[in-house]
Amino acid sequence: MHRELQRRAPPDAGGRVQQAAELLSDDPDAPREHEGDREVALERADRLMVEERELGEALLRLRAGSYGECVDCGAGIPFDRLKAQPAALRCVACQQRSEAV
Ligand SMILES: [Zn+2]
Numbered sequence: 001m002h003r004e005l006q007r008r009a010p011p012d013a014g015g016r017v018q019q020a021a022e023l024l025s026d027d028p029d030a031p032r033e034h035e036g037d038r039e040v041a042l043e044r045a046d047r048l049m050v051e052e053r054e055l056g057e058a059l060l061r062l063r064a065g066s067y068g069e070c071v072d073c074g075a076g077i078p079f080d081r082l083k084a085q086p087a088a089l090r091c092v093a094c095q096q097r098s099e100a101v
Pocket residue numbers: 070071072073074075090091092093094095
């Protein structure tokens with residue numbers, strides 16, 4: 001009697017779930033990625049790579065003990081600025097100057 005209550009799923013249940021998942025992923029009506037979306041995704045990946053590089057440089061400066069110092073004038077970059085942009089290289093004044101060029 002107790003065995004009836006403890007009945008488990010048949011041993012092939014896992015395989016059937018796998019099959020169902022494969023069928024669902026092959027659904028021809030599933031929404032496809034548009035060309036435009038892919039371009040946006042590529043741009044996003046580009047930007048992420050740039051951000052990753054900047055963060056890598058910030059980490060190097062952190063280890064070198066020069067993190068948070070403006071690379072142009074050597075002044076301390078305000079903490080609020082670092083909080084908003086952790087990879088900031090310059091103080092606000094020097095950043096504006098470098099972007100104006
Ligand atoms: Zn500066």
